[in-house]
Amino acid sequence: MQVTETLNEGLKRGYAIVVTADELETKVNEKLAEAQPEIEMKGFRKGKVPMALLKKQFGQRLMGEAMQESIDGAMSKHFEDSGDKPALQPQVKMTNEDWKEGDDIHVEMSYEKLPEIPELDMSGLSFEKLVVKATDGDIDEALKQLAETAQNFADRDEGAAAEDGDQVTFDFVGKVDGEAFDGGSAEDYPLVLGSGSFIPGFEEQLVGVKAGEEKTVEVTFPEEYGAENLAGKAATFDCTIKAVKAPVAAEIDDELAKKFNVESLDALKGQIAEHLESEYTGAARQVMKRAMLDALDEAVSFDLPPSLVEAEAKQIAHQLWHEENPEVHDHNHGEIETTDEHTKLAERRVKLGLLLAEVGQKAEVTVTDAEMTQAVMAAARQYPGQERQFFEFVQQSAEMQQQLRAPLFEDKVIDHIADQATVTEKEVDKDALQAAVEALDDE
Structure with a gap:
């Protein structure tokens, strides 16, 4: 086997590889000899089939395997001897495409090698690490946000109009073509306006309603709505408003902590401090x-x-x-x-x-x-x-x-x-x- 360098430019490398016909024949014979003891053929006992007959029967197929193994072996030996590590898979092509049995194989291999990385003196490097402690103000701000997520609702003054973010309690009956449909009715339903809980356009029409009012909401179900009998249909909802409540943040106390499965406010503050400092x-x-x-x-x-x-x-x-x-x-x-x-x-x-x-x-x-x-x-x-x-x-x-x-x-x-x-x-x-x-x- 001959390996000749054809390109050495920067990190680019090219080589011409020649696998001789004798080397191929030797490899094919080795494969046949290895397989011979296990081969059975009509007229011969197991392991006694003549080599010439085996070569005639299986030689063509084994030649392809021998060619691939020879080329792979040449590449592996080259990388082992040179120490090169290809950046990407090497490009390999057979140049004598008119090859026939008895000819040498000519192959071109090209690749870009990985560069030699200079030694890095890490002891000479210096960096600054920012450290932030969770302050009482940070903790109080986080507590306030938690209290808002755990908000309650309190009745607005009599006659007050519902605002976005309020909770409206109401009864409703949904109809399509004037007929009530299954699953379209409820009583004392609590809906937070702006939550997106209902189909698009519904909640916006309840902004401004007052307790005791009746309101007809007109909407169209989305084309991709889950219920096929309602998808894309226009509908009305006859609504009776029973209560309008404004959001009220929860008190920042031990009871708030318990809502988050923590035994006390002090313990909750400790958890918040740890979480904040972990984020920092x-x-x-x-x-x-x-x-x-x-x-x-x-x-x-x-x-x-x-x-x-x-x-x-x-x-x-x-x-x-x-x-x-x-x-x-x-x-x-x-x-x-x-x-x-x-x-x-x-x-x-x-x-x-x-x-x-x-x-x-x-x-x-x-x-x-x-x-x-x-x-x-x-x-x-x-x-x-x-x-x-x-x-x-x-x-x-x-x-x-x-x-x-x-x-x-x-x-x-x-x-x-x-x-x-x-x-x-x-x-x-x-x-x-x-x-x-x-x-x-x-x-």
């Missing part, structure tokens, strides 16, 4: 992570495989196009051209991705099965009622598994770098943290 910590981590990635981008320089950059730029352009055109849910659209901005962002992502992968490999960073399971469970919550199907999809999709594993691996590498670098804590208020987070979106 997550936001501060994102700020520090961006600073770390910026520093790594500046600290290290190396050639990038053009094919990876091009693929990443196309993916970025495609993603941004769909964000700008949310009404398009499929990929039945024309090719989206990449811009210099897409390419610049792609270069940064490819560079940092290769660098973090190298750092993680040298540090023996791994993602455990337990961490992957947690990630899958978290992702499955986005598909309520279809969790089982999602689990099965992940099990069958190596690409999806990689999508879930990649951010876990990256975060663990970031933690490793932070452990090696100098990290200084800086206590700030939540407004300063919020400004730092918003600045990330502006970059």
